[in-house]
Amino acid sequence: MSELFKDLSQAIYDGDAEKAVELAKSGIDAGVKPNELIDNGGVDGLERLGTAFNEMEAFLPELMLGGEAMKAMLDYLMPFMAKDDSSSAGTIVVGTAQGDLHDIGLNLVATQLAVAGFKVVNLGTDITVKEYIAEAKKNDADIIGISSLMTSSAYYQEELLKRMIQEGIRDNYKVVVGGGPITPQWTKDIGADGYARTAVQAVDLCKRVMTEDLSEALIIE
């Protein structure tokens, strides 16, 4: 079985979505539990990619392709996970606020969250408040993540929360914020559930807002 995990890890590392799904299928056929395939194969591959990224052996395209391969494998495994009584870490819709076209930080966060087992719906850049809410409803999300590299776009973080209160859906979703000019104070002022400074910290943030009973905004910096 360790050979299967090794091959699966390599398929994720190589960003080969087709092979990752094929190997996951053979694992399921052989009776391996989905969460074992994810933890010992997929997550291992992405963790190796993360190390390679930090050591200048892999770069953003490889990281993104690895994330895509992981997503394809998770999509395949999802129906079996229900039978196995396992569940993903949660569903998050992420994007940058209206007017903000910067995608690299967003893509890093989306990839890190996928690595950690979240189902990530990456909406991309320049997303309106209406689109965030519509996509959160459509995907039955647990968390909405909204980032901005500029304060003039960050205002839409506050608008999103206001709109959710107006529509009576504020308690349906956790809202986490991030981006260069975003501060802990801003996070608290607008009533968001949490803030993280880096992509890696965003994973810890999302895990904790999903599981902890927080009385105030969770700040990780």
Next chain:
Amino acid sequence: MASVKKIVQMMERVKDGPACTTADWDYKIVPGTVREMLKKYDLAKTYNPETPVNQDMELADRFFEAGLELAATIGLHCTDTETQIIFSKEEILEALRDAPSELVLGVGKDRRILKSRGVEDKVEPLYCTSLSIQIDEELYIPLVQGLVGRPNIDILQGPSIDTVFGIPAFADSPFETAAGLREAKLRAEALWRAGRPDMPQMCLSSSTTHFAFLSGYPMIHRPENPAIGIALQPAELKTNYSNFHKVLMVAGYGGILRSGVTSMIGGYSGPQEGTVIANIASDILQFALLGADISNSSMYDVRKNSACCRNALWAMSMSVQATSRNTHTILDKIINQSAGPCTKDILYTNMAGLVTTGVSGMELTTGPRSAGGAKRNHITPLEAYFSADVFKASAKLSLEEANELVLYGLTKYEDTVDNQPAGKSFYDCYDIDTLQPSDEWKRMDDEVREDLRNRGLSI
């Protein structure tokens, strides 16, 4: 600057170009072709940490050839139309020949000549301040008045505002349009108070999308003192419709176009060597796509959020040298770093970045990017004056002397380059009424200047 007609023709070419998804562009076309160029020109693993200021001119020329071939092979991608814009090598070379080698900016005592430079060029480069760091609206006039308070500041870009009369300036909305109008008015007032109403201007800082630009640019541009329009592309080797709005505006008014984008080491083009190739291609494609007057394609390492880590310095020196030696185009690369005002870190990191690019042949820089541009009100005139002096002094250095200075600078900040101190805000280290730095900040500036003078920098 290209005519409106040429820009419109280019837009049609963009719209009707070969289909290409952004995902294919990011994951396959850019990284794949960059890898091919690295192999074909034998450029992989050529980074030399001992020479953050590159000393090998044959290598720089090889990088230029690779960048030119990359540009002529894949061209650019438009994210709105999801198409590719292909240029022939001849077309690119013609655009480079047509690019201006000299621009006359400003009027009267503030007239400046922005002239093409080469490696180790003795002509002093020009300094534009500052980057579009967000500040409180009420701070705009005193801060800008201070920023342009010395003649070594050649061009004003200035900080940005994100409120209009205290009301949030929502991006991509009429509030942003209002911010453009407001910034233009505040600029005029600040320059009048500083006694420099005719100095060259680069604009517009508060333009998150194109709306503030469309409203503010016509208020700043004058036929006798054409404004430099900032048209930032969405990402490396990409363009979009929002940028074309700005470009058309500049072309229509007869202004000066500065266009480009930041290349990220570790990003889509891979390691520092790949990023140098993509950065060269980004620079030269600004001239082919838009008939730009100035290319503004900066670089930094995405892992360290800095252009002043050792490998990024090397990459910037290589890219500037390559383009300076092989074209007469005018380049403006920004020194990205994350230290803020009232720290010695910002002075040493800016010194390293500006000496690297200045001696390599860069004509213009815009800065400083105090506190990485991420901290509100974290910018003061003092680091702008320091940076301008250093950049101009780089014209007196040889490549070897510059390398020694940069290696020394690295000893001061390299260990903490990815987590530099944000320092203090304008409120906390400047007297806003007298526009003088605090004793603490002034002392730091004096000490670093003396240290660098002792090491051969004429500031």
